[in-house]
Amino acid sequence: MDTAVASPATTTPSDDVRTVRGACPHDCPDTCALVTTVKDGVAIKLQGNPEHPHTAGVLCTKVSRYIERNNHAGRLLQPMRRSGPKGSGQFEPVSWDEALDDIAARLKALACINPETIVPYSYAGTMGLVQGESMDRRFFHKLGASLLDRTICSTAGGEAFGFTLGGKVGMRVEFFGEAKLILIWGSNSIASNLHFWRHAQAAKRAGARLVCIDPRKTETADKCDEHVALLPGTDAALALALMHELIVHDWLDHDYIAQQTVGWEQLRERAMQWPPSRAAQVCGIPESQIVELARAYGTTKPAAIRLNYGMQRVHGGGNAARAVACLPALTGAWRHRAGGVLLSTSGLYPVDRAALQRPDLLAGRTPRTINMVTIGDALLDTANPIKAVVVYNSNPVAVAPDSGKVVQGFAREDLFTVVLEQFQTDTADYADYLLPATTQLEHWDIHYSYGHTDVMLNTPAIAPRSLARSNTWVFRELARRMGFTEPCFSDNDETLVADAFQAGSIDYEDLRANGFTRLNLPDAPFAQGNFPTPSGKCEFYSQRLAAMGQDGLPDHVPNHEPAGSSVAYPLAMISPPARNFLNSSFVNVTSLRDIEGEPLLEIHEEDAAVRGILSGQVVRVFNERGEHRCRVEVSRRARPGVVNGLGIWWRKLGLDGSNVNQLTSQRLTDIGRGPTFYDCLVQVEAVAEGAGEGRA
Ligand SMILES: Nc1nc2c(c(=O)[nH]1)N[C@H]1C(S)=C(S)[C@@H](COP(=O)(O)OP(=O)(O)OC[C@H]3O[C@@H](n4cnc5c(=O)[nH]c(N)nc54)[C@H](O)[C@@H]3O)O[C@H]1N2
Numbered sequence: 001m002d003t004a005v006a007s008p009a010t011t012t013p014s015d016d017v018r019t020v021r022g023a024c025p026h027d028c029p030d031t032c033a034l035v036t037t038v039k040d041g042v043a044i045k046l047q048g049n050p051e052h053p054h055t056a057g058v059l060c061t062k063v064s065r066y067i068e069r070n071n072h073a074g075r076l077l078q079p080m081r082r083s084g085p086k087g088s089g090q091f092e093p094v095s096w097d098e099a100l101d102d103i104a105a106r107l108k109a110l111a112c113i114n115p116e117t118i119v120p121y122s123y124a125g126t127m128g129l130v131q132g133e134s135m136d137r138r139f140f141h142k143l144g145a146s147l148l149d150r151t152i153c154s155t156a157g158g159e160a161f162g163f164t165l166g167g168k169v170g171m172r173v174e175f176f177g178e179a180k181l182i183l184i185w186g187s188n189s190i191a192s193n194l195h196f197w198r199h200a201q202a203a204k205r206a207g208a209r210l211v212c213i214d215p216r217k218t219e220t221a222d223k224c225d226e227h228v229a230l231l232p233g234t235d236a237a238l239a240l241a242l243m244h245e246l247i248v249h250d251w252l253d254h255d256y257i258a259q260q261t262v263g264w265e266q267l268r269e270r271a272m273q274w275p276p277s278r279a280a281q282v283c284g285i286p287e288s289q290i291v292e293l294a295r296a297y298g299t300t301k302p303a304a305i306r307l308n309y310g311m312q313r314v315h316g317g318g319n320a321a322r323a324v325a326c327l328p329a330l331t332g333a334w335r336h337r338a339g340g341v342l343l344s345t346s347g348l349y350p351v352d353r354a355a356l357q358r359p360d361l362l363a364g365r366t367p368r369t370i371n372m373v374t375i376g377d378a379l380l381d382t383a384n385p386i387k388a389v390v391v392y393n394s395n396p397v398a399v400a401p402d403s404g405k406v407v408q409g410f411a412r413e414d415l416f417t418v419v420l421e422q423f424q425t426d427t428a429d430y431a432d433y434l435l436p437a438t439t440q441l442e443h444w445d446i447h448y449s450y451g452h453t454d455v456m457l458n459t460p461a462i463a464p465r466s467l468a469r470s471n472t473w474v475f476r477e478l479a480r481r482m483g484f485t486e487p488c489f490s491d492n493d494e495t496l497v498a499d500a501f502q503a504g505s506i507d508y509e510d511l512r513a514n515g516f517t518r519l520n521l522p523d524a525p526f527a528q529g530n531f532p533t534p535s536g537k538c539e540f541y542s543q544r545l546a547a548m549g550q551d552g553l554p555d556h557v558p559n560h561e562p563a564g565s566s567v568a569y570p571l572a573m574i575s576p577p578a579r580n581f582l583n584s585s586f587v588n589v590t591s592l593r594d595i596e597g598e599p600l601l602e603i604h605e606e607d608a609a610v611r612g613i614l615s616g617q618v619v620r621v622f623n624e625r626g627e628h629r630c631r632v633e634v635s636r637r638a639r640p641g642v643v644n645g646l647g648i649w650w651r652k653l654g655l656d657g658s659n660v661n662q663l664t665s666q667r668l669t670d671i672g673r674g675p676t677f678y679d680c681l682v683q684v685e686a687v688a689e690g691a692g693e694g695r696a
């Protein structure tokens, strides 16, 4: 048996009780600091670290169940080989040596002919730099495999911010507590950014006004002073109308605009085409609400915007993020540390990706790039076939759009599929080899965050359960079997932790002592301009976009599938996360699934009434891409014309073996090649009692 495993922090004499500091690995802006209590080598308690200011000792409901997840009866504990038909989920146990020898031999045979027929597929099952983007990338770079464009979440907004502000940069989260007006825009903070919500609450207690801009009346909207329930994909129209009002009422910081921005005259002209009456039509909200919102934004200082990714999962998502990113420069909100906008802080971290990922191992080769959003089409492409996929840190069969095609692709008999997983997910069912992965309690890692500005260290608390092994271990072992001799393939996890940030850029001593360390950043980064754009200014007009043949100014770009544009599919469906799941993670944790119940579609009473739909019925939701059955709730959380299908269920744990992504499309965003999950028209109808309720 192979023995090279992550070593727990210290040796454990029996009845020794100790605590180990870690970091939450999940794809969440909060990147909480964890403290695990270990007794006799067993994790018995997991809490938020009270010493970490951002975490403040509090974890979300999901991760407070992490030990239940870790010790789950469904944890994969043994390498397995497919023993039944593709997709049947039937496996037989094999040894690690057998599995790795055969996988290496099969990849080698494919690589000899054309390494681009091999595709890695990974996302943020763990956000850790070590288990998420180090040895794996080195392995595929050396192999010359196809590159993966990791676009499934944040590239539309992220690249849009890059064009406008110069990167994923913005306000520091702790200063939201000092703001007097907070726009929570495309974010269900209570569900998906809980520790930001703490600061928003502090601001509210100090007299701030909170406004939530979201088609769904979320639990966050419930707790704000105002809810702007616009139609999905209309945020740029709203932002342009706000600019119109700022201009007309002269709520502008002329000095800031003159000194720190590019393209003011052009933007002014564009915004003047968007009077509130026009935006009200497009957004499906009252004109007066836009006028009032503009007044509040133009006259309250400091005003802060927490933009999140919910508003960029539509055709015009990039333009919408650009439009919102322009607002604080118009009012000079950046002058104050509690003013500005925050989408993501990840661009503030000096991560040394070249050292971690070693793109130099490509040695001049330029393999094709596969967009992970369109994996369905890519797997079905016969002209440039994919012959092997190695999936880790992701569950594409559940999370990628247009799952009818994704399933068809993974079901190909001639596709060789390796899945590294903690659980037998929908994707794992299609594996030829299913390899058991460690959890965050069992491996080393180091983390940046996209919601705060601390670096986090994760020290393993316990030994891996049974034969589970870390991603880095698997790729090291595969590299050895492929005959890759570069010394970088022998780096252990602690070396990778030490090399993750640019030399001298973070305080490793502080990190080791406390489990977290602060980046050294100014309070108000753009008070004097200094944007990391080519001009050093906020680029209302982007020369770089114009050079790519795109509109240099932000504009409203209608949805691919605009609300009201189809008679057959009259309802717009968005599919934001259910609060107690994290993407498709935790759906198999019984105590959390019990809270969510069954896959749910929220519908407004008017839309329900005309269809004769009653709360609690099973409905068929469908469009030309497929159909999905779920429970319906006639709910004040849905606005007229929009239904909310909460995600992301494991298909096999749903009502009919599908989930909402059966309906979503593979079409991309205007900027960033991102997914358009929330740009999706459907029809809904009640299903006769008793039909289609058998669990698949
Ligand atoms: N509990 C929980 N937390 C999570 C996750 C999870 O699955 N569950 N996922 C994590 C991940 S990967 C990410 S990327 C983030 C996602 O978190 P967010 O960035 O906040 O994004 P979403 O949850 O997709 O959407 C947020 C809100 O945007 C709304 N929305 C949908 N369409 C539009 C629109 O066109 N305009 C506007 N203004 N709003 C719109 C949705 O109704 C939703 O309430 O959260 C992370 N945190």
Ligand SMILES: Nc1nc2c(c(=O)[nH]1)N[C@H]1C(S)=C(S)[C@@H](COP(=O)(O)OP(=O)(O)OC[C@H]3O[C@@H](n4cnc5c(=O)[nH]c(N)nc54)[C@H](O)[C@@H]3O)O[C@H]1N2
Residues within 6 Å of the ligand: 025, 027, 122, 123, 124, 125, 126, 131, 152, 153, 392, 393, 394, 395, 396, 398, 399, 400, 420, 421, 422, 423, 425, 437, 438, 439, 440, 471, 575, 576, 577, 582, 583, 584, 585, 647, 648, 660, 661, 664, 677
């Ligand atoms: N309809 C709809 N679809 C969506 C979204 C939506 O809002 N609506 N959200 C989208 C977004 S924002 C995102 S980010 C994607 C997320 O999509 P994914 O990144 O695929 O996220 P998860 O579904 O959580 O799957 C991550 C998997 O990684 C596994 N994992 C965790 N840690 C490790 C590890 O250390 N090693 C290995 N080998 N595996 C590990 C977990 O068990 C889990 O099954 O989904 C997207 N899909």
Ligand code: SF4
Residues within 6 Å of the ligand: 024, 025, 026, 028, 029, 030, 031, 032, 059, 060, 061, 062, 063, 064, 194, 195, 582
């Ligand atoms: S999922 Fe988010 S809120 Fe929950 S523990 Fe992890 S980082 Fe914190």
Ligand SMILES: [Mo]
Residues within 6 Å of the ligand: 027, 152, 153, 154
């Ligand atoms: Mo995401």
